[in-house]
Amino acid sequence: MPHPDLPILPSESSHLTQKFGRETANYFSGSPLNRLSFLRSDTAFLRLAYAHPRARFLLLNNLHPLVQGSDSSRLAFATHADVAPLAGADPFAKSEEEMVEGFDSREEQVVVVFLGVDEKGEVEVEQRGEGEGEFEYKGFRGPPYFAVDVTPRGKGTAAAEGLIEAVKGRGYAFHDHSPRHMGLHAGQAAMYGQARALVDWNARTPFCAQCGQPTLSVHAGTKRVCPPADKAPGVERRPCATRGTVANHSFPRTDPTVIMAIVSADGSKVLLGRNRRFPKDWYSTLAGFQEPGESIEEAVRREVWEESGVRVGRVILHSSQPWPFPASLMIGAIGQAQPDGEEIYLGHDAELEDAKWFPLDEVREALAKGVSSLGDPAPTSHVEGALRLPPPTAIANRLITAVVDGWWVSSRM
Known part of the structure; x- marks a missing residue:
């Protein structure tokens, strides 16, 4: 379930909503002000x-x-x-x-x-x-x-x-x-x-x-x-x-940044990574800056390959999150690995300390018992050594949840 305080857009019955579900609004969006x-x-x-x-x-x-x-x-x-x-x-x-x-x-x-x-x-x-x-x-x-x-x-x-x-x-x-x-x-x-x-x-x-x-x-x-x-x-x-x-x-600049949950070719696992500043057992989705002359989908494929060695095929957009630290727009996507491109290799880019394919059941358990902010201790429900994940206020959590809930399957044309 999403964080109870996150913005919830009004329910409506358009064709897009019938196919893709209610639009996701992430933390740092949903200002109550009319900017005029x-x-x-x-x-x-x-x-x-x-x-x-x-x-x-x-x-x-x-x-x-x-x-x-x-x-x-x-x-x-x-x-x-x-x-x-x-x-x-x-x-x-x-x-x-x-x-x-x-x-x-x-x-x-x-x-x-x-x-x-x-x-x-x-x-x-x-x-x-x-x-x-x-x-x-x-x-x-x-x-x-x-x-x-x-x-x-x-x-x-x-x-x-x-x-x-x-x-x-x-x-x-x-x-x-x-x-x-x-x-x-x-x-x-x-x-x-x-x-x-x-x-x-x-x-x-x-x-x-x-x-x-x-x-x-x-x-x-x-x-x-x-x-x-x-x-x-x-x-x-x-x-x-x-x-x-x-x-x-x-005028102020906004830096487009792709952040993505990558699903295995058979849909049974999700790719997560960790860098050296993460606490023990804490993993998240991969992310990186979009470069000039590059589409969002291309940026997702490039960043995933450079950081993890995994080759991604189809990419779909899920939601976005303004990230004022200092001026990024996190563009959330879900991608699916190519059947012959799932092997993990960390030798291209030194950003990740580790990357793994996690079974959906293990990820589902972590969403229930191992969610916390980066600087916070693990929740009391967390079992030592089990997977830890970002909080619901992070778009990474929303993407991981979407994968576990099957959003990417129901969204296919």
Whole structure:
């Protein structure tokens, strides 16, 4: 059974659903927010949303999210009054054109990312404050949510440290027990994933990828531009191709990554591997980055052969998972080994320490008794020496479960 908190898409009776079953939604997907991406350049909207009494701000300190202290499964949020001393009372006062025209590389910019509007009221767990009316803009209603990078740095160190201490004084905490916080409720995990990926991208790319000059964050944290001029004395900006026809350099990148459960030719076994950082008896599906000029199916076949020596025939897509560490999209697939290609050989690529064919019954037993996160101890139901597998919040678990449940068989044309 899937994790009870994972997103479940509505049941419907289309021909595709009748053939393939209900669509799988994985952890870090299923955000409750309407992103309203077309309004990210609308300064009137952003100014109203940012300053509204019901606006809430997810704070990230060194990419660790603010949580409810004793309950690290739920995010905690700050208010406009909290973040204004650090991010400014009105950081969206200028349009993109005005920001570019007034660019001064001496000024430090606190990145504020617009996440979306909670139209269904699914996010906030705290009581509404007195005088907090509904936010509405052009028919869109609901509390607006932002993310703010509060990592102490540069001239903003004192304001950031003051904000951090203020929210800690309310019993909140920055969850830093694991770089991959998998304990959040699913919808809030999706919000954190979006916030983390964009805050991290802005922090990693302060310079233009084409010309190497300092850039400016615009579009509410979802785009960076390379201005043609600089107000700083004595600084002359060089020409840059991003100001012309290759502006795609200015947007966040997503790295496609294939992850696959490989079934034996006779359908009785599944191929799993382990690397050196895995705990004892812990195995997972194989995975790797898709390369330029390569289809998803080709990437699955290449990665499996390079890592395990197994040759794969037919490949079908199962589901995907946004993975904000830092910016991958895990493309889940199920493939079937060729009858004469099942021999395991680890000599091509040193990534795997071991790879094995596991009978489906053994895998089914592990799903019932040996599931845990990578850094957690084995569950009490686990028998020493038996197979251990990733948790339901990992797409690897969903792929393995799909194989055991026969999804790949019922999905054949």
